[in-house]
Amino acid sequence: xxxxxxxxxxxxxxxxxxxxxxxxxxxxAGLTAGTAGTLFNMMSTRALAADFDWKAHSGxxxxxxxxxxxxxxxxxxxxxxxxxxxxxxxxxxxxxxxxYFDKVTAALSSSSSEYDAFMTGAYMTWTYGPAGxxxxxxxxxKDTTKTNPQYGWDDFLPGVKASCAWNGQPGGxxxxxxxxxxxxxxxxxxxxxxxxxxxxxxxxxxVPKNLDELLTTAAKLTKDVGGGVYGIGVRGSRSWATIHPGxxxxxxxxxxxxxxxxxxxxxxxAMNTPESKAFHAKWVQMIQESGPKDWSTYTWYQVGTxxxxxxxxxIYDADILGYFMNGGDNKMAGKLAYAPFAANPAASAPxxxxxxxxxxxxxxxxxxxxxxxxLQWATGxxxxxxxxxxxxxxxxxxxTVWKDEIFRERLKKSxxxxxxxxxxxxxxxxIHFTAQPLFFDLTTEWAATLQKMVAKEVxxxxxxxxxxxxxxxxxxxxxxx
Numbered sequence: 001x002x003x004x005x006x007x008x009x010x011x012x013x014x015x016x017x018x019x020x021x022x023x024x025x026x027x028x029a030g031l032t033a034g035t036a037g038t039l040f041n042m043m044s045t046r047a048l049a050a051d052f053d054w055k056a057h058s059g060x061x062x063x064x065x066x067x068x069x070x071x072x073x074x075x076x077x078x079x080x081x082x083x084x085x086x087x088x089x090x091x092x093x094x095x096x097x098x099x100y101f102d103k104v105t106a107a108l109s110s111s112s113s114e115y116d117a118f119m120t121g122a123y124m125t126w127t128y129g130p131a132g133x134x135x136x137x138x139x140x141x142k143d144t145t146k147t148n149p150q151y152g153w154d155d156f157l158p159g160v161k162a163s164c165a166w167n168g169q170p171g172g173x174x175x176x177x178x179x180x181x182x183x184x185x186x187x188x189x190x191x192x193x194x195x196x197x198x199x200x201x202x203x204x205x206x207v208p209k210n211l212d213e214l215l216t217t218a219a220k221l222t223k224d225v226g227g228g229v230y231g232i233g234v235r236g237s238r239s240w241a242t243i244h245p246g247x248x249x250x251x252x253x254x255x256x257x258x259x260x261x262x263x264x265x266x267x268x269x270a271m272n273t274p275e276s277k278a279f280h281a282k283w284v285q286m287i288q289e290s291g292p293k294d295w296s297t298y299t300w301y302q303v304g305t306x307x308x309x310x311x312x313x314x315i316y317d318a319d320i321l322g323y324f325m326n327g328g329d330n331k332m333a334g335k336l337a338y339a340p341f342a343a344n345p346a347a348s349a350p351x352x353x354x355x356x357x358x359x360x361x362x363x364x365x366x367x368x369x370x371x372x373x374x375l376q377w378a379t380g381x382x383x384x385x386x387x388x389x390x391x392x393x394x395x396x397x398x399x400t401v402w403k404d405e406i407f408r409e410r411l412k413k414s415x416x417x418x419x420x421x422x423x424x425x426x427x428x429x430x431i432h433f434t435a436q437p438l439f440f441d442l443t444t445e446w447a448a449t450l451q452k453m454v455a456k457e458v459x460x461x462x463x464x465x466x467x468x469x470x471x472x473x474x475x476x477x478x479x480x481x
Contacts, residue, residue: 005029019406052148057370058087064374065107065118066092067100070324071187071357072119074391075378081386082377090374108133108362116365117375122164122356123240125182126435130168135361136180140372151376155398159430160185164358170436170480171261183358184379185397187320187387190352190425191249194307194322195314197337197416199225210345211250211282214316218290221313231290233306233315236298238451240443244433245300246316247283247450248353250343252432254279258443259434259471267436267480269468271446279343281460284453296451308332316341318355319421320394326415327392338417340424351428356397395422402426438478442471 005026012022066072072094079090093115095103101124107115108128120128128134140146141153153161162175164183172179195207203224208214218231225231235242248258256279257270270276287295292306304321306312308330315322319338326336342350359378365371377383381400387393388407401407402422411418433439449467452458458466475481 019404023406051150054085054148054373055087057367057373060367060370061089061091062116062365062367062371062374063114064090064092065104065115066094067119067357068094068096069119069357070392071387074387074393075383077391078383078386081383082374085377086373088370088373108364111364113362113364113366115362116367116371117359117361119186120183120358120360122183122185122358122431123244123433123439125164125358125360126166126437126439128360129166129180129182130437133363134182135363135365135368136182137184137361137372137375138181140368140376141181146369146372147376148380150381152381152398152400155381155400156185157188157397157399157426157429159426159428160188160354160356160397163354163356163431166435169265171259171265171267171434174431174435183356183360184375185356185358186379187393188354188356188395188397188429189245189318189320190350190354190395190422190429191245191317191341192319192350192352192421192425193314193316193339193341194319194325194336195339196307196310196312196332196335198332198335199229199310199313207339209342211279211286211343212345214341214343215282215286215289218286218314222290225313227310229311229313230292230306231313232286233298233303233312234287234291234295234317235300235303236287236291236295236447236451236454238296238444238448239299240440240447241299242447242450243443244353244355245318248432249351250283250316250341251276251279252351252353253342253344253347255344257432257434258446259436259475261434267434267475269471269475271471272464272468277461277464280450280453280464284450284460287454288456291454295454307336319418323394323415323418324392334414336415338415338421340421349428350425351432352425353432354429356431436480438474438480442474445470 008022008025011017104118125134164185165175165179165181166172167176167178199221203221205217205220208217221231234246254275256276260268260270292298300321303315303317304325307315308325310332322336322338327333340350359375361368361371381398384396384398384401388396388401408419446467449463453460453463472481
């Protein structure tokens, strides 16, 4: 039954027919969407299992620690596929983000074996890895007896994959040849512009193409949209998370760094150069003129919520934040558009700093081989395609998914400019921070200094000189400077 249809799906899985051709053929055969989906899942599972013993750990179980997130939702929705493929059981606990990382830290620091794998950000692995809490996954990735030959490690976007690997040396380049793969990227965020097209049209402004235009456009939107709408949303809370999105993306676009790394591996503050001071001055001016009144309390949540509610006209933040604000029951759903953003007019392309939701293996897992089976499935191409085409798994980290015409058309239909924004920005997308153990302390102090500048408690020049002095002192005390 359905032999011709099975042949068509098999041809697609071998790369002989594109996705559009397969769907057209299944439709011509009269298959309902439900039947076609069932048949496709069955054939995909067979193809996935063709050259690899997915049943090697049948009967075993792994337990996950998950953050409440659309990526976790997509995985849970597809989990039966993994169970059918491997014969393994999967259990999990899910916590909201405001308590999630505390849960992870508590489990790892106590050497708990309760969880085998967990979601993490790449920045967190700079603490977890050197502490011996997580496992270098190179051991499994490079073992052909434990990794499906179809896994496609080279399919991951280069900047994203490299950002999850570090050799543990303060100042060591991410993705270096001696780096340990502390986590596997799952989904990621670039920082670009998401804007309210209706408000832009009302005021008659174009999409800004550099930092100077961003300042003038945001100011005009604040002045002319009306109704208390402000021009630009960026984060402002006293947290490292204020520095990493739009701020560092624009900062890096001007060739500026957080730290210098000398030839002998010593670190020193790099944020009080004349160029850095000029960037800070414009960023501070932008917030003072066109940001929210209570900017210093703003996390990603307030930035996104204001865009979705029509309280702001534009954000320079995570692209997926803009994505989610364009759907659901948000007041501005369907009115948002997206654009790549290179802050430096002399730059050839954007250089977005990125956040990566990743999967790591606990070093205290009771069965690391079985855990790796889950990790390679959850980060594999088949699940990535499922998440991208049937769930809200944006942004995928695999090049093949970004080439998928069904996925691209889905985005183009409802998210104007999103695909183009991603394609233009992806080559320059990576973590632009220097990997080192004081990362969270130093970037949080950076955010606190930025708050003082915006509040006019300290001039930009003086604030950055004091910040650099403090950072150099801390690096020296830690034996890093």
